[in-house]
Amino acid sequence: MGELPRRIQKETQRLLSEPVAGISASPYQDNLRYFNVVLAGPATSPFEGGIFRLELFLPEEYPMAPPKVRFLTKIYHPNIDKLGRICLDILKDKWSPALQVRTVLLSIQALLSAPNPEDPLDAGVADHWKSNEAAAIEEAKRWTQQYATGSLP
Amino acid sequence: MGNNPGAARRRPHGAGAPGQGGSGRPADGGYPGAAAPPPAGPHYVHPNMYGGQRAMPQAAGGMQGMFPYMDGSRPPELRGENLYPWRPMPRQMMPQMQKTYTIKNDVNLKKASLKLVPDQSNPSRLFVDFDFDTSTECRVTVYFAATEIEGQHAKYAPREGDAEPEPRDFGKALAQQFRGQAVLDTSLFAEEELKYDPQTPRRYPIVIRLESIVAPAGAGSSSDAKSAVQSQSTFATLHKEDGGSWSCRVLKQTIQVGTRSFELQEIYGIDQSANGGNETAKADDLDEDGGRECVICMTDPRDTTVLPCRHMCMCNKCAKVLRLQTNKCPICRCPVDSLLQIKVKGSDKPEAPAGPPAAAYPGTAAASEAK
Numbered sequence: 360m361g362e363l364p365r366r367i368q369k370e371t372q373r374l375l376s377e378p379v380a381g382i383s384a385s386p387y388q389d390n391l392r393y394f395n396v397v398l399a400g401p402a403t404s405p406f407e408g409g410i411f412r413l414e415l416f417l418p419e420e421y422p423m424a425p426p427k428v429r430f431l432t433k434i435y436h437p438n439i440d441k442l443g444r445i446c447l448d449i450l451k452d453k454w455s456p457a458l459q460v461r462t463v464l465l466s467i468q469a470l471l472s473a474p475n476p477e478d479p480l481d482a483g484v485a486d487h488w489k490s491n492e493a494a495a496i497e498e499a500k501r502w503t504q505q506y507a508t509g510s511l512p
Numbered sequence: 513m514g515n516n517p518g519a520a521r522r523r524p525h526g527a528g529a530p531g532q533g534g535s536g537r538p539a540d541g542g543y544p545g546a547a548a549p550p551p552a553g554p555h556y557v558h559p560n561m562y563g564g565q566r567a568m569p570q571a572a573g574g575m576q577g578m579f580p581y582m583d584g585s586r587p588p589e590l591r592g593e594n595l596y597p598w599r600p601m602p603r604q605m606m607p608q609m610q611k612t613y614t615i616k617n618d619v620n621l622k623k624a625s626l627k628l629v630p631d632q633s634n635p636s637r638l639f640v641d642f643d644f645d646t647s648t649e650c651r652v653t654v655y656f657a658a659t660e661i662e663g664q665h666a667k668y669a670p671r672e673g674d675a676e677p678e679p680r681d682f683g684k685a686l687a688q689q690f691r692g693q694a695v696l697d698t699s700l701f702a703e704e705e706l707k708y709d710p711q712t713p714r715r716y717p718i719v720i721r722l723e724s725i726v727a728p729a730g731a732g733s734s735s736d737a738k739s740a741v742q743s744q745s746t747f748a749t750l751h752k753e754d755g756g757s758w759s760c761r762v763l764k765q766t767i768q769v770g771t772r773s774f775e776l777q778e779i780y781g782i783d784q785s786a787n788g789g790n791e792t793a794k795a796d797d798l799d800e801d802g803g804r805e806c807v808i809c810m811t812d813p814r815d816t817t818v819l820p821c822r823h824m825c826m827c828n829k830c831a832k833v834l835r836l837q838t839n840k841c842p843i844c845r846c847p848v849d850s851l852l853q854i855k856v857k858g859s860d861k862p863e864a865p866a867g868p869p870a871a872a873y874p875g876t877a878a879a880s881e882a883k
Contacts, residue, residue, distance in 0.1 A: 366810040422808055423837045456834065457807040457825065457842035 363391050367417055370460050382464045383512050384415065392417040396428075396464060397511055401472045405499035406434070409507025413443075413467070415460065425454035426463055432509070435495075435502040437476040437485035445470070446480035615769055618648045618724035621746045623762050626720075628750070630757065631695070638758055640694040640718065642746075645686045648724045653679040654694035655719040657705040659712075666743045666768040668719050671705070681725075694720075698758065708749035708763055718748040718760065743768045744776075779817050780843075781824040782854070806830050807842055816853045821846040828853050 371391065374384050381399035386392070396413040400406030412431040418424050428450060430443035438446040449458060449466055479485030488495040621644045631637035640654055655677055658668040670676060680693055696718070698706065706717045723743040747763040765776040805827075806812050812827035823843040826834065831851045839848045 364809070366808070369810045423833065453845070455840070455842045455845060456830075 366422060367392065374461060379461060379465065381511075382461075382468065384460060384464060385512075392421075394460070397509065398464065398468060398471075399511060400503060400507060401468055404472045405496045406436075406471045406503050406507065409434075409503035410509040410511060411507050412509060415463075417460070422456040422458075425450050425458075426460060428463065428467065433502060433506040435484060435499040436471065437474050437479045437481060437488045437495075438470060440481045444480065446478060615767070615774075617744070617767065618726075619646045619650050619722035619744050620644060621720060621722055621744060621765070623746065623765060626746065626748060626760060626762060628696070628758050628760050629692075635757075636697060636699045638696045638698060639692045640696055640720070640760075641689075641691050642720070644688055644690060644722060646682060646684050646688065646722065646724065647686075648684050648726055650682050650684070651679045651723045651725055652682065652690060652693075653677055653721045653723070655716075655721070656696050657701055657715065657717060658719050660714040660716070660719075662714070665771065665773060666721060666723075666745050666766070668716075668721065668745075671701075679723075703752065706750040706758075708747075716747045716763065717750050718746075720746045720748070722746075742770070777822060779822050779824045779854075781814060782817070808834065815855060816851050818843070818846075818848050819850045819852055821848075824854070826851075 368391075371386055378384075381401070383397045384394045386394050394415040394417075396415050398411045398413060400409035400411065410432075411434060414429050414431055416427045418427060428445055430439055430445065432443075434443075440446075445467060447466060447470055449455075449463065474488060476485040476488035484495070487498065621642055625641075625643035627641055628638040629641050631639065644650075644652075655668045655670055656674075657671040661667040661669055677694075680690075682688055708717055709715070721743055722745075744765060744767045746765045748760045749763055751759050751761060753759055767774050767776060804813055806814050806829075807825045808830035809827060812829060814824050814826060816826045816828050816831040817824040818826075818841040821841050821844050823841055825841075825843050831853070834842070835848075835851060840846065841848055
């Protein structure tokens with residue numbers, strides 16, 4: 360299926376040469392459209408101190424179609440479901456080809472800082488968040504300590 | 513190479529909703545635009561898109577691989593799953609491609625250079641100073657509290673009782689300076705006369721008209737003279753600062769071409785593109801900021817502007833692809849009316865003679881044209 364588009368080569372280069380604080384993304388050698396992503400939980404969020412692994416894939420249509428991103432590390436968050444799928448508008452109808460891997464990952468990091476239980480992907484977690492936010496945050500912290508225990512490369 | 517990892521091809525869930533893929537598509541044959549014949553004239557890059565439903569993908573056989581889902585179906589990995597509802601555009605919503613008409617702009621006032629300089633000996637007197645380019649001989653007239661004369665082109669009437677301001681002539685040269693030759697005596701005007709009031713939309717505190725003086729016969733054919741810009745008008749309003757000093761702000765700039773009037777509008781992002789637009793190879797390797805390259809392929813220089821929002825953000829190639837997929841501007845997501853390709857010629861020269869880049873299109877200007 361042809362050569363890796365120039366845009367993906369460039370994005371990859373820049374991700375590696377100018378990494379964003381708390382975010383690491385590197386392509387797998389056997390498939391340069393498939394990235395191993397490691398994200399540090401943002402400070403002052405229930406995910407602080409956690410290290411989250413994600414997978415990111417750039418489909419053939421990219422950048423006309425959004426990247427596909429999924430959490431691999433378990434996370435207790437109203438906009439992320441049990442399969443790690445993320446409810447984020449820019450990954451769906453609000454995608455624009457001017458966005459990049461870098462901006463997508465920054466948006467995901469921001470989503471961790473600002474959970475939005477009004478637009479839930481996991482109804483259970485969202486209900487918990489709405490009915491007893493303090494307890495939900497405690498649960499999210501527990502999950503973070505239990506599962507998000509890796510380290511940034 | 514092992515492409516298509518498991519992540520790419522999610523197994524379609526049997527329980528998914530089939531047929532969802534085409535939901536945004538009108539019934540077959542229902543494209544209102546398809547019946548319209550292509551407008552005459554050389555300025556459409558893609559006459560094909562008017563040629564009925566099958567035009568685009570089939571006409572360009574080589575593109576089939578690029579747009580495998582032109583029929584509105586969804587890629588196999590997305591079918592039956594509502595995760596990524598990105599899909600090709602219904603055809604009638606596709607923005608049109610346009611190439612620019614070039615209008616030779618002989619006179620241009622550099623908008624950013626316009627300022628009011630108080631007279632040292634009498635601070636209520638303000639010099640109206642600015643820089644301008646002209647590629648013909650040119651006549652500058654500065655009006656104060658003047659009214660645009662209805663039904664006429666680029667003609668202004670001074671305030672009642674005021675004399676017609678005296679025009680100043682200049683030779684042809686770029687980067688000329690207009691200094692101390694027009695004086696606004698603020699003590700002669702009421703404060704409200706110096707502030708633009710939308711209630712009296714044709715009255716402007718300051719109007720600066722630059723007229724190109726073309727020799728009646730001789731150099732250039734007559735058709736050249738007809739298509740040349742006859743004048744440019746810059747409209748500005750004053751503002752009294754807290755300290756009592758005056759500043760000014762440009763409201764708009766219009767150009768007069770024959771019997772038509774156009775409003776000049778800036779294009780966002782053209783600066784970066786105009787400066788480095790020619791050197792693909794260089795832009796390719798050395799730009800850290802990504803300011804010049806197309807936001808989509810990140811490779812070719814930008815040359816295509818989205819209208820009406822005026823974001824110059826794409827190369828022509830990507831614009832053609834984008835057109836088939838969405839009608840939203842990549843930068844601001846505003847609906848796209850049309851795509852405008854602008855070729856900056858001679859961009860190896862540091863400064864284009866036309867002055868600050870701007871596109872003229874008869875959007876808001878249509879009103880003044882109608883009169």
